[in-house]
Amino acid sequence: MKQDLIAILDVGSEENSRLARAIRALGVYSEIYPHDIKKEELFGQQNLRGIIVNGGPNNVLNGKPVAVKDFVYDSDVPVLVIDHKTKKHPTDVKKLPSSDAKLAAVLKDFLFKTCKAEKNWNMDNFIADQVEAIRAQVGKKKVLLALSGGVDSSVVAALLLKAIGDQLHTVHVNHGLMRKNESESVLKVFRDQYKANVVYVDATDRYLDKLAGVSNPEKKRKIIGKEFIDIFAEEAKKLKGIEFLAQGTIYPDIVESGTKTGKAVKAHHNVGGLPKDLQFELVEPLKYLFKDEVRACGKALGLPDSMVYRQPFPGPGLGVRCLGAITRERLAMVRESDAILRDEFEKAGLNGKVWQYFTIVPDMTSVGVRNNGRVEEYPVIIRAVNTVDAMTATVEPPHWKVLKKITDRILAEVPGVNRVLYDMSPKPVATIEWE
Ligand code: XMP
Secondary structure: OOEEEEEEEEEEEEOHHHHHHHHHHHHEEEEEEEEOOHHHHOOOOOOEEEEEEEEOOOEEEEEOOOOOOOHOOOOOOEEEEEOOOOOOOOEEEEEOOOOOOHHHHHHHHHHHHHHHOOOOHHHHHHHHHHHHHHHHOOOOOEEEEOOOOOOOHHHHHHHHHHHHHHHHHEEEEEEEOOOOHHHHHHHHHHHHHOOEEEEEEEOOOHHHHHHOOOOOOHHHHOOOOHHHHHHHHHHHHHHHOOEEEEEEOOHHHHHOOOOHHHHHOOOOOOOOOOOOOOOOOOEEOOOOHHHHHHHHHHHHHOOOOHHHOOOOOOEEEEEEEEOOOOHHHHHHHHEEEEEEEHHHHHHOOOOEOEEEEEEEOOOOOOOEOOOOOEEEEEEEEEEEEOOOOOOOEEOOOOOOOHHHHHHHHHHHHOOOOOEEEEEEEOOOOOOOOOO
């Protein structure tokens, strides 16, 4: 790491991530460490320019107050203490300012005047560092990656291709629950444009056979998850001589804000449950990036916007939006209506403005008329929501003209659908997905 570093020591704050992001936004790299980090680890960090002891409401562990060791204060590296009184150090700033502008002002002073840090955190430097680190870790060996086409796995793929080219082997499993043309676009970008090694497995029949008649949402999720592991393991065994597994782990996966030992949380999570004889050393080049930085990294690596700014999409795919026992017929209704919704939102300039939007098809019918006859057909429900962190969400106010167009198209173009509804429920009480 050639970049200057500000270490945040988590002494029970709920705002470690906010602080790290604010520092990075000023162009200086920052990482979060547990309060009890070892002296050698902390001062072994290259280019450590400053330390922030970040206290907060969770500074009690097993009934005892948490504190950093004295060595933290005993070096030449400047220390800023927030909301945490110690004998050695009077409190500098009582609380993290709640206004982002005020926080930036406090940090600017500390970073540039006190620590004399350089503004050298940017994506080009990050990519250059990671390319070097990946090459050093992997050497001439082969690396395997499950390429779902989501933002994180796509950015990992692009980064690894830059670092090690055809030593990377990717596997894309189409579980038959992808959105329209999604697998095709993964292949187009990575196989055709990047000339990457992509093993493409069309497992649609295998999944849909296993899922036939299963209506319990948890069972559906379990089957989808287990099938993925089985298929991935089969393909991994066919590709001989692989020693590394790349994963799109990102910083929020390993940092839990407000914990005493942020860094220790979920430090090792593999592609959950690969068999014992298939264990790899992990390559996780994005594990210090926040989501917006992952996107910036993808942009800098030249990935298309459609991939970099892709909406969140559940691992079990359209399977959670085709309610009850999945049938091919209703799955097609979800997929086609979703494609129409996305097409019309894009044309109306709503793409990128609305956080997430999709359609749902429940497993109940209602009566309608078609060609002068009575028909029993399915409804399509449209869901469009906005959120910051997916923990709570508000409903996008209905765009009547756009919705009218979408309704007309769904009713005309999607066989078996006789009604279109708009879900007006915020989260909570509703969740974003229906399941
Ligand atoms: P809920 O339905 O819990 O969804 O309000 C919150 C967000 O998470 C997404 N989601 C998933 N993402 N794997 C994922 O990667 C999943 O199994 C999954 N389930 C829900 C959902 O789309 C929403 O953005």
